[in-house]
Amino acid sequence: MTLQEYMAARQKDVDAALSRWVPPETENPSAIHRAMRYSLFAGGKRIRPLLAITAAEAVSDAPSGVADAACALELIHTYSLIHDDLPALDNDDLRRGRPTCHKVFGDALAILAGDALLTLAFEVLAKLERTSADRRIDLVRELATASGTVGGMIGGQVNDIEGEGKIPTAALLESIHRAKTGALLRCSVRFGAIYAGADTAQLAALTEFGEHVGLAFQIVDDVLDVEQTSERLGKTAGKDAAQKKVTFPAVYGIQRSRAMAEQERLAAHQALNVFGHRANRLREMADLVVRRSV
Amino acid sequence: MTLQEYMAARQKDVDAALSRWVPPETENPSAIHRAMRYSLFAGGKRIRPLLAITAAEAVSDAPSGVADAACALELIHTYSLIHDDLPALDNDDLRRGRPTCHKVFGDALAILAGDALLTLAFEVLAKLERTSADRRIDLVRELATASGTVGGMIGGQVNDIEGEGKIPTAALLESIHRAKTGALLRCSVRFGAIYAGADTAQLAALTEFGEHVGLAFQIVDDVLDVEQTSERLGKTAGKDAAQKKVTFPAVYGIQRSRAMAEQERLAAHQALNVFGHRANRLREMADLVVRRSV
Numbered sequence: 001m002t003l004q005e006y007m008a009a010r011q012k013d014v015d016a017a018l019s020r021w022v023p024p025e026t027e028n029p030s031a032i033h034r035a036m037r038y039s040l041f042a043g044g045k046r047i048r049p050l051l052a053i054t055a056a057e058a059v060s061d062a063p064s065g066v067a068d069a070a071c072a073l074e075l076i077h078t079y080s081l082i083h084d085d086l087p088a089l090d091n092d093d094l095r096r097g098r099p100t101c102h103k104v105f106g107d108a109l110a111i112l113a114g115d116a117l118l119t120l121a122f123e124v125l126a127k128l129e130r131t132s133a134d135r136r137i138d139l140v141r142e143l144a145t146a147s148g149t150v151g152g153m154i155g156g157q158v159n160d161i162e163g164e165g166k167i168p169t170a171a172l173l174e175s176i177h178r179a180k181t182g183a184l185l186r187c188s189v190r191f192g193a194i195y196a197g198a199d200t201a202q203l204a205a206l207t208e209f210g211e212h213v214g215l216a217f218q219i220v221d222d223v224l225d226v227e228q229t230s231e232r233l234g235k236t237a238g239k240d241a242a243q244k245k246v247t248f249p250a251v252y253g254i255q256r257s258r259a260m261a262e263q264e265r266l267a268a269h270q271a272l273n274v275f276g277h278r279a280n281r282l283r284e285m286a287d288l289v290v291r292r293s294v
Numbered sequence: 295m296t297l298q299e300y301m302a303a304r305q306k307d308v309d310a311a312l313s314r315w316v317p318p319e320t321e322n323p324s325a326i327h328r329a330m331r332y333s334l335f336a337g338g339k340r341i342r343p344l345l346a347i348t349a350a351e352a353v354s355d356a357p358s359g360v361a362d363a364a365c366a367l368e369l370i371h372t373y374s375l376i377h378d379d380l381p382a383l384d385n386d387d388l389r390r391g392r393p394t395c396h397k398v399f400g401d402a403l404a405i406l407a408g409d410a411l412l413t414l415a416f417e418v419l420a421k422l423e424r425t426s427a428d429r430r431i432d433l434v435r436e437l438a439t440a441s442g443t444v445g446g447m448i449g450g451q452v453n454d455i456e457g458e459g460k461i462p463t464a465a466l467l468e469s470i471h472r473a474k475t476g477a478l479l480r481c482s483v484r485f486g487a488i489y490a491g492a493d494t495a496q497l498a499a500l501t502e503f504g505e506h507v508g509l510a511f512q513i514v515d516d517v518l519d520v521e522q523t524s525e526r527l528g529k530t531a532g533k534d535a536a537q538k539k540v541t542f543p544a545v546y547g548i549q550r551s552r553a554m555a556e557q558e559r560l561a562a563h564q565a566l567n568v569f570g571h572r573a574n575r576l577r578e579m580a581d582l583v584v585r586r587s588v
Contacts, residue, residue, distance in 0.1 A: 023444050028469075029452040032443050083409060088401035107382035111405065112452060115377060115412065116443045122416045123438035126431050133427040137420050140434055144417035149326050149410045150317055158323040158406060175322075 003284045007050060013067040014049040014074065015041070021071055021124050035105040035113035036120075039078050042096040043234075048073035048188040051213070051285065055192030055206050058272070058279040063196045065130035069139060072121040073188050076147050079117035080184075082110055084157065090239070097234035118147075131195060138194050146187035156180025160245065168246040176246055177218045185214035201274060208271040209282065216264035217289050219257050222247040224294070226254060233294055265290040297578045301344060307361040308343040308368065309335070315365055315418050329399040329407035330414075333372050336390040337528075342367040342482040345507070345579065349486030349500050352566070352573045357490045359424035363433060366415040367482050370441050373411035374478075376404050378451065384533070391528035412441075425489060432488050440481035450474025454539065462540040470540055471512045479508035495568060502565035503576065510558035511583050513551050516541040518588070520548060527588055559584040 001009075018040055023033045049070035056066045085092040085100040086107060093103055102110035125139045149155040156179030163176055189210030193203050222240060226249050230237040240247045248257040268286040272279040295303075312334055317327045343364035350360045379386040379394040380401060387397055396404035419433050443449040450473030457466055483504030487497050516534060520543050524531040534541045542551040562580040566573040 027444060029443065029449050029456065031456065032448065032452045036443075079409075083405055086405065088405055108455060109452070111377055111380065111382060112448055115373075115408070116448045118409065118412055119438050119441050119446075119448065120443075122434055123442060126435035126438060133431045137427045137430050137434075140416055140431075141420035144413050144420060147413050148417060149323065149330075149414075150321060152413075154326065154406055154410045154413065155323050158326045158403070161402060162323065162325065 003281070003288065006281060007285075010050050010053050010067070011046045013053070014046050014070055017067040017071045018074060021068070021075075021120065031105065031109055032113055032116055035101055035109050036117055038104060039082050039095075039101045039113065040074070040117070042098055044074065044078070044096060046074060047217075047289070048077055048184060051185065051188040051210070051282075052192035052195070054281045054285055055189045055210075056196035057192075058206070058275050058282055059193055059196035059198045059202055065128060066192060066195050068124065068128055069131070069191060069195050070188075072124045072139070072143055073184065073191060075117045075121040075124065076143065076153075077184065079114040079121075080147075080153060080157075082114040082117070086110060089157075089161070090243075092236055092239070094230060094236050095234070135194065135197075139191060142187050142190055142194065146183040151179050152183045153180060156183065163246040165244045166246060168250040170251055173246050173248065173251050177215065181218045181221070182211065182214035185217055186210035189213070205271050205274050209268050209286070212264045212268035212271060213286050213289055216261045216268065216286065219248045219261040219264065220290055220292065222249055223254060223257050223261070224292075225249075228294065261290050297575070297582065300575060301579075304344050304347050304361070305340045307347070308340050308364055311361040311365045312368060315362070315369075315414065325399065325403055326407055326410055329395055329403050330411055332398060333376050333389075333395045333407065334368070334411070336392055338368065338372070338390060340368060341511070341583070342371055342478060345479065345482040345504070345576075346486035346489070348575045348579055349483045349504075350490035351486075352500070352569050352576055353487055353490035353492045353496055359422060360486065360489050362418065362422055363425070363485060363489050364482075366418045366433070366437055367478065367485060369411045369415035369418065370437065370447075371478065373408040373415075374441075374447060374451070376408040376411070380404060383451075383455070384537075386530055386533070388524060388530050389528070429488065429491075433485060436481050436484055436488065440477040445473050446477045447474060450477065457540040459538045460540060462544040464545055467540050467542065467545050471509065475512045475515070476505065476508035479511055480504035483507070499565050499568050503562050503580070506558045506562035506565060507580050507583055510555045510562065510580065513542045513555040513558065514584055514586065516543055517548060517551050517555070518586075522588065555584050 022036055025034045027033055052070040052073055053066050056063045082101045084090050085095055086102055092100055125136055128136050145152055147153045156176055159176045160180050163172055189206050193206040225237055225240045228237050265286050269283050272282055316330055319328045321327055346364040346367055347360050350357045376395045378384050379389055380396055386394055419430055422430050439446055441447045450470055453470045454474055457470055483500050487500040519531055519534045522531050559580050563577050566576055
C-alpha cells in the first residue's frame with residue numbers, strides 16, 4: 001500500500017467515525033448540526049487523527065476503535081478553526097476552499113457550533129467503548145491540557161493575537177507556536193500512543209516525535225502562507241504578513257525556515273529509532289508534513 | 295446552622311476550589327486568566343455547585359472532594375454566560391451587576407475565555423483525585439451530554455434564538471427550557487449523586503428532583519425578568535419581552551407562572567421522600583429557588 005492509499009483508507013475510517021458521533025442534520029436543532037457538519041466535512045486533511053492512528057499502529061497492531069478516539073482531535077481542531085475565523089478574531093472568509101462557518105450560518109451559530117464541537121470531543125472520549133475508564137480519563141486529561149490556556153492551544157492563540165505587531169523574536173515565536181499548533185499535534189501522537197497502551201519509553205519517544213513534527217508543520221504552514229496562493233491553500237494566503245504575525249519567515253526568512261523544517265523532520269525520524277520498521281508510516285507522515293505544498 | 299450559613303460555607307468551599315483550578319492572573323497568558331477570573335468571581339450564587347454538593351450530602355456524609363467536581367458545573371455555566379452575552383448572541387452589557395466580559399476584555403478574549411472555561415471543566419474532572427476513573431468518566435459523560443446540542447444547553451440556546459418572535463406555545467417553551475437551563479440543573483443534582491455513589495433508586499429520585507427544581511428555576515427566572523429592575527437583578531431586566539423570547543409569563547401570564555413554580559417546588563419535595571430527613575437541605579434549596587427575588 002502506498003502512503004496515499006494508506007492515508008485515504010484511514011481518512012475514510014475517521015470520516016465514518018465522525019459521521020457516527022456528530023448528530024445528523026435531521027436531529028433538532030437542525031441548524032447547529034448543519035453548521036457543525038459543514039465545517040467538519042469540508043475536506044480537511046485529518047492530519048491530527050491520522051497522526052494518532054499511525055502512532056497507535058506503531059505501538060500495537062491496528063488497535064480496535066482508535067479512529068473513534070482520534071475523532072476527538074478533529075473535533076477540537078475544527079472548533080478552533082471556526083472560532084479563529086470569526087470577525088472578532090482573525091475575521092476570515094475562506095477556509096478549506098469554502099466560505100467560513102460564520103459567513104454561511106452567521107456569527108451566533110458559528111460560536112455555538114464551535115462550543116458544541118468542543119463539548120462533543122469530550123463526550124466522544126467518555127463514551128469510547130473499547131478501552132478502559134482509566135485510559136479514557138488519560139485521554140480527557142491529555143486533550144483538555146493540550147487545548148487549554150497554559151502551554152496549550154488557547155494560550156497560544158492569545159499569545160498570537162497579543163504578538164501581532166510586536167518585534168518578531170525567536171523566543172516569542174517559539175512560545176506561540178509550541179502552544180498554538182504544537183500542543184495539539186503533540187497531543188495527537190500521544191493520543192494514539194496512550195490508546196494503544198504504549199510503555200513509558202515508547203510514549204516518551206512518540207512525544208518527542210510529536211514535538212518535532214508539530215514544529216515542522218508550523219514552519220511549513222508559515223512558509224506556505226507566504227509562497228502559495230489562496231486558491232491553492234483553500235484559505236486566505238499572505239495573511240500573516242498583513243496582520244504582522246510573528247512567523248518563522250518573519251524571524252528567519254524563507255530559506256532558513258525551510259532548512260529548519262528539514263532539521264525537525266530528521267529529528268522526528270531519529271525519535272522513532274526504538275520502533276524500527278514498525279514506525280515507517282509515521283516517518284512517511286513526517287516527510288509529508290514537511291514536503292507538502294498545501 | 296441556618297440555610298444561609300450552610301450555603302455561605304459551601305459557597306466558600308466552591309470558590310476556594312475554583313481558585314485552585316483556574317490559573318492565577320500572573321500565569322501566561324495573563325489576559326485570558328484575568329478574563330476568566332473576572333467572570334467567575336463576579337458574585338455568582340453558585341446554585342449549580344451547591345445543588346451538586348447538597349445532593350451528594352443527601353446520599354453520603356460530606357463526600358471528600360465533591361466541591362472540586364462541583365466546580366466543573368460553575369465553569370460550564372460561566373462560559374455559557376460569557377458567550378451568551380456576546381454582541382453576536384444576546385448582546386448584553388450587564389451581568390452579575392458588572393460590565394460583561396466582552397465589554398471589559400473585548401470580543402476576541404471573551405470568546406477565548408469562554409472556550410477556556412469550557413475546556414477547563416473537563417480538565418478538572420479528569421484530574422479529580424479522590425474518586426475512581428470510572429466515576430470521573432461518568433461525570434465527563436454527564437456534563438458533556440447536558441451541555442451539548444441534543445437535549446442539552448447548547449441545543450436549548452439554539453432553540454431559544456430560533457424561537458425569538460415565534461408564537462410562544464407551551465410545547466415550544468418546554469422544549470427550550472428543558473434543554474437551555476434544565477439540562478445543566480438536572481445534571482448538577484445528578485453530579486452530586488453520582489459522585490457520592492448513589493444507588494439506582496437514589497439517582498432516579500434525585501434526577502426527578504433536579505428536573506422539577508430546574509423547571510421551577512426557569513419559571514422564576516422568567517417572572518423576575520418581568521417584575522424586577524436591572525439594578526436588583528444585576529443583569530438587564532425586561533430583555534425577554536424586548537427580544538420577543540418564548541417565556542413562561544408570555545405563555546401563561548405572571549400569576550399562572552407563579553402557581554406552576556409552586557407546583558414544581560412541591561413535586562421536587564415529593565421526589566425526595568426516599569431520603570427522609572437527609573434531604574432537608576435539598577428541600578430548603580428548592581424552596582429558595584422558587585421564593586428568591588433575584
